Amino acid sequence: MIAIDTAACTGCGACIATCPTRSLRRARKAVAYTPDSCRGDRSCVEICPAGAIGLKVEPLP
Numbered sequence: 313m314i315a316i317d318t319a320a321c322t323g324c325g326a327c328i329a330t331c332p333t334r335s336l337r338r339a340r341k342a343v344a345y346t347p348d349s350c351r352g353d354r355s356c357v358e359i360c361p362a363g364a365i366g367l368k369v370e371p372l373p
């Protein structure tokens with residue numbers, strides 16, 4: 313899971329292009345995220361030039 317800081321996002325699209333599971337897409341503001349297909353490979357976190365994406369750790373059930 314990731315968290316996107318929509319205020320920091322510039323809409324450059326780098327995260328969309330790098331996502332191997334196509335879990336990110338353009339939205340009216342910033343990007344939209346589909347958590348079900350995300351496998352948390354961190355490619356978007358590492359490529360974002362604005363530092364707008366962070367990895368979210370889910371608590372164990």
Ligand code: SF4
Pocket residue numbers: 316320321322323324325326327328342343359360361362363364365
């Ligand atoms: S890489 Fe960062 S700044 Fe660019 S669209 Fe994705 S979240 Fe926004």
